[in-house]
Amino acid sequence: MSADFEISSPLPGARFGSTLRLARRLSQGVPDGLPGALADAGGLLLVPGLTEIAQQPELLVELSRAFGPEVEDYRYTLTSSTSVHTTVPEIFMVSNMAPVNRAPPKRPEPPLTADGGLPVQYPHRRGWHTDQSYRRPPPDISLFYAVTPVARERGQTMFANGTLAYAALPADLKAKVEGLEGLHVQPGSGRSREAVLSGQKPERLPPHAQPQRQPVVRIHPVTDRPALYLCEWGQMDWVDGPFIGLEPGPHGEGAKLLDTLMSHLTRPEFVYVHEWTVGDLLVWDNRCLVHAATWYDADKEQRMMWRTTVHGNPGALYADEAKSWVPRAEPVTA
Numbered sequence: 184m185s186a187d188f189e190i191s192s193p194l195p196g197a198r199f200g201s202t203l204r205l206a207r208r209l210s211q212g213v214p215d216g217l218p219g220a221l222a223d224a225g226g227l228l229l230v231p232g233l234t235e236i237a238q239q240p241e242l243l244v245e246l247s248r249a250f251g252p253e254v255e256d257y258r259y260t261l262t263s264s265t266s267v268h269t270t271v272p273e274i275f276m277v278s279n280m281a282p283v284n285r286a287p288p289k290r291p292e293p294p295l296t297a298d299g300g301l302p303v304q305y306p307h308r309r310g311w312h313t314d315q316s317y318r319r320p321p322p323d324i325s326l327f328y329a330v331t332p333v334a335r336e337r338g339q340t341m342f343a344n345g346t347l348a349y350a351a352l353p354a355d356l357k358a359k360v361e362g363l364e365g366l367h368v369q370p371g372s373g374r375s376r377e378a379v380l381s382g383q384k385p386e387r388l389p390p391h392a393q394p395q396r397q398p399v400v401r402i403h404p405v406t407d408r409p410a411l412y413l414c415e416w417g418q419m420d421w422v423d424g425p426f427i428g429l430e431p432g433p434h435g436e437g438a439k440l441l442d443t444l445m446s447h448l449t450r451p452e453f454v455y456v457h458e459w460t461v462g463d464l465l466v467w468d469n470r471c472l473v474h475a476a477t478w479y480d481a482d483k484e485q486r487m488m489w490r491t492t493v494h495g496n497p498g499a500l501y502a503d504e505a506k507s508w509v510p511r512a513e514p515v516t517a
């Protein structure tokens with residue numbers, strides 16, 4: 184317990200995560216000990232009541248710096264400028280309002296489970312991913328702040344815990360994923376499962392946008408614990424993947440394994456669903472959690488969320504790797 188904050192665990196209805204309440208306003212200084220609190224929480228912290236960030240957005244960047252050495256500046260990472268905050272370029276805006284105009288995800292089909300609940304488990308729930316897994320080294324941590332959330336029971340963010348899911352994996356599946364690599368690609372590259380199923384011809388991707396291999400079992404660099412590290416329809420490569428060395432494509436051996444693993448990873452006992460309140464901040468560890476967004480009525484509701492992304496401690500596997508997503512000058516040839 185720190186004098187600077189109070190922790191309660193786990194998050195309501197979940198087996199992991201913590202609520203962290205700051206003892207003082209953030210503008211009076213970012214407390215020490217936050218990365219340790221995040222690791223102890225299994226990779227998910229809710230910090231409620233940070234309404235001061237909406238008035239002073241640079242506080243979100245200061246807080247982000249407490250979690251790692253590098254906070255992404257979206258001016259330099261091939262991000263559409265309409266999604267970047269005008270005065271604080273480390274903030275990526277997720278909103279249906281102009282100029283961002285990002286549509287919420289579709290509703291699951293059917294919209295509710297048989298017992299009237301919110302669908303969380305894949306494949307009923309789609310859109311599970313870990314941020315920017317199409318980059319090497321991938322990022323460590325994301326911070327997501329509610330400037331204007333939508334009303335409860337929609338526009339939620341859900342999290343599935345890859346550490347708990349890996350530990351509960353049956354022995355035959357543990358053996359199958361040992362040393363296995365997934366092939367991840369940026370959404371919208373024409374290589375999603377939907378795109379391949381609809382017969383779309385994949386685009387030629389430049390060197391800095393090539394699909395990237397990632398371990399299916401990722402060892403967390405802080406806790407040393409193994410976690411499932413996977414995405415599904417939109418962020419795996421369904422032309423040459425989803426797995427290296429297994430039959431590719433949407434109907435292959437790789438697809439069957441991915442469906443089995445994602446369905447396991449998103450079992451309700453590994454999931455937390457967050458209902459947003461103004462001023463909430465969620466801090467999540469992309470190295471051991473996957474997350475998904477839910478539908479809201481974009482014709483009737485307006486939503487504005489701010490995200491930052493922290494890089495710098497991806498683990499020994501990525502030691503000294505150049506950033507895959509940064510375009511490099513072509514070598515000069517005689």
Ligand SMILES: [Fe+2]
Nearest residue numbers: 312313314474
């Ligand atoms: Fe995300």
